[in-house]
Amino acid sequence: MDLSIHSSFLPQDDPDAAIAFYRDALGFEVRMDVGHAGMRWITVGPPGQPGTSVVLYPPEATPGLTDDERRTIGDMMAKGTYGSLLLATPDLDETFTRIEATGAEVVQEPTDQPYGVRDSAFRDPAGNLVRIQERR
Numbered sequence: 001m002d003l004s005i006h007s008s009f010l011p012q013d014d015p016d017a018a019i020a021f022y023r024d025a026l027g028f029e030v031r032m033d034v035g036h037a038g039m040r041w042i043t044v045g046p047p048g049q050p051g052t053s054v055v056l057y058p059p060e061a062t063p064g065l066t067d068d069e070r071r072t073i074g075d076m077m078a079k080g081t082y083g084s085l086l087l088a089t090p091d092l093d094e095t096f097t098r099i100e101a102t103g104a105e106v107v108q109e110p111t112d113q114p115y116g117v118r119d120s121a122f123r124d125p126a127g128n129l130v131r132i133q134e135r136r
Helices: 015-025 067-079 092-100
Strands: 007-011 029-036 039-045 053-057 084-089 105-112 118-123 129-134
Touching (some): 015 029, 015 053, 084 092, 092 105, 092 118, 092 129
Antiparallel strands (some): 105 118
């Protein structure tokens, strides 16, 4: 098989704040911004990697969810326990400093983990955890 990751989905509840974080703090390209029925789906991705994208979607648009499930998702987003993304960079300290300077919410400063990786973490405006590992 020849498989690759094309798109991943993360919830967002404020499209403009999501764009500001992923474009301005992380340096991603905004590839599509599609609106329908008062909601927006935003596709972003790292420059130079056109085949890999993150779709920032309004979770309330998910078909088949009950009102209770929508409330649960909203509660989990508010706590930062619903969505996550793992990125990698060759220079974690430089990347961390640049993202922190944008005012992004820091969850963890660069740390050498006992399981062999060096990483840091931020939260995006919707509460999603964005971990960044240093490539070794």
